Amino acid sequence: MADETRLIRAGGAPRALAKTVGPPIQKGSTVLLPDAAALYDDEHYVTYGRQGLSAHDALREALAVLEGAVGVSLYPSGLAALTGAMLAVLKTGDEVLVTDAIYKPTRRFCDHLLKRFGVKTTYFDPRTAPQALVAGASDKVRMIVMESPGSLSLEMQDMAQVAALAKDRKILTVADNTWGAGLLYKPLDHGVDLSVQALTKYVGGHSDVFMGSAAARDPALVRALTDGVHHMGWSVAPEDAYQMLRGLRTLPLRLARHGESGLAIARGLAVQPEVASVIHPALPGAADHELWARDYSGPCGLFSFVLKPGPEAAVEAFLDALELFGLGFSWGGFESLAIHCDPQLKTRKFKRDYGGPLIRLHIGLEDPQDLMADLRAALSVYARAVG
Ligand SMILES: Cc1ncc(COP(=O)(O)O)c(C=O)c1O
Structure with a gap:
């Protein structure tokens, strides 16, 4: 056979695949x-x-x-x-x-x-x-x-x-x-x-x-x-x-860490003077905590918190001051992320007053104490910007 034909036939599927x-x-x-x-x-x-x-x-x-x-x-x-x-x-x-x-x-x-x-x-x-x-x-x-x-x-x-x-x-x-x-x-x-x-x-x-x-x-x-x-x-x-x-192989281990760190940071944020409230269903006393505790085996790393009222410019100053949190519209990855939610809430039919600007955090796999220190530093920038 000519090369054209031989090259099309050659190197097709191997006989048997090695087991990996x-x-x-x-x-x-x-x-x-x-x-x-x-x-x-x-x-x-x-x-x-x-x-x-x-x-x-x-x-x-x-x-x-x-x-x-x-x-x-x-x-x-x-x-x-x-x-x-x-x-x-x-x-x-x-x-x-x-x-x-x-x-x-x-x-x-x-x-x-x-x-x-x-x-x-x-x-x-x-x-x-x-x-x-x-x-x-x-x-x-x-x-x-x-x-x-x-x-x-x-x-x-x-x-x-x-x-x-x-x-x-x-x-x-x-x-x-x-x-x-x-x-x-x-x-x-x-x-x-x-x-x-x-x-x-x-x-x-x-x-x-x-x-x-x-x-x-x-x-x-x-x-x-x-x-x-x-x-x-x-x-x-x-x-x-x-x-x-x-990803599935390590999902339980990663989720446990995301959840543990997220809860630690939610607790840490709840006592900061610039924070009005933390919205995390795994926190005892949260609005949906009983329902969450009935059905869920643990938390993931995604939750939100409400800043005490302040102007948009102060919210932006807070987000821009974060060093360890990326500003991005996703979650679930190894990295921590933050977004301001209020612009997205405008499309909702049932408007709810959360009592201040709503910030969503995704807590990644970094050390939670480092993340908390980063949030504390950015919150003090917020406090100064609110004046
Ligand atoms: C709750 C929820 N569902 C679905 C999606 C969509 O996923 P994808 O980005 O893979 O389309 C997202 C993405 O942010 C999400 O947050």
């Missing part, structure tokens, strides 16, 4: 089928790489173990997982109830794309009692979307009770469980139908890979999620799936 601790990062759009009959046998064969190969299978399997799920679908981002879970089951004419504390881009999806396709969204106060929430749902409501704790203001919903009441009305429940990371809280164990998380945050843990997952127990829902991914044509890179699997 992690799965092989198998790359491929084309999948070669063993015989002609297999070409159209989607029941028994992966026929195209977009369906996912070895690293994707391994990650889906590990996430199913973590979530107590029958099936898990992967998405190119956490936002895509949320929108994907909704698109998988909603149809024109349906209505959805969504917590007012939802991640803002999810709200954008509801207000624009879902609306365009004839699905109506009604936002509910995150602290609405479950009975009132479900009793107030019209017969067109097909889904209730919760995020608990909300990722800025940390209000919680009793997701177990909402799920139980919604089931009686044949309404599906969805949890954005990025705060619980599938470890601190397990939505499916509490009767929630669809557990969604941005793996981008704690599972990835290094602020460098995007991915999301949606997990379900009901085989019909698992099928709907899988079909939704196929219909939309979403796929994730095998290297990224491998990275997420690697």
Whole structure:
């Protein structure tokens, strides 16, 4: 044969793969089928790489173990997982109830794309009692979307009770469980139908890979999620799936440290003269503490606090004085981050007076005493700027 042909045939798949601790990062759009009959046998064969190969299978399997799920679908981002879970089951004419504390881009999806396709969204106060929430749902409501704790203001919903009441009305429940990371809280164990998380945050843990997952127990829902991914044509890179699997191995250890340090800093902030209040559900006496203590096995590193009232310029001076906290819109990585939340709260339907500027912190894996010293120094800059 000529070189052209020999070079195309040479160096194909190796005979047998050596066994390593992690799965092989198998790359491929084309999948070669063993015989002609297999070409159209989607029941028994992966026929195209977009369906996912070895690293994707391994990650889906590990996430199913973590979530107590029958099936898990992967998405190119956490936002895509949320929108994907909704698109998988909603149809024109349906209505959805969504917590007012939802991640803002999810709200954008509801207000624009879902609306365009004839699905109506009604936002509910995150602290609405479950009975009132479900009793107030019209017969067109097909889904209730919760995020608990909300990722800025940390209000919680009793997701177990909402799920139980919604089931009686044949309404599906969805949890954005990025705060619980599938470890601190397990939505499916509490009767929630669809557990969604941005793996981008704690599972990835290094602020460098995007991915999301949606997990379900009901085989019909698992099928709907899988079909939704196929219909939309979403796929994730095998290297990224491998990275997420690697993140899962150390998730419990990292989360324990994030949570411990976060709680220590929350306690430290609560006694600072410039701080009006700390919003952290794991703090005894916090508004949602009893609900949190009932359902969660520990905290993560994300919480907020309220500065005593001061002008915008003083809030900016506080943030700019931080040396160890990056200013950035994410969380779940090894590094500490801070943002000012007030501009984002303006889009909410139910405005709440927190009593001063709301600051969100993500506590990373640095030494908590160093972080506290950094916060104390920035708080004294705030005090001077307020005057
Ligand atoms: C609560 C919550 N859900 C979902 C997402 C979306 O994740 P991604 O950035 O992977 O789309 C985020 C991102 O900040 C988030 O905070």
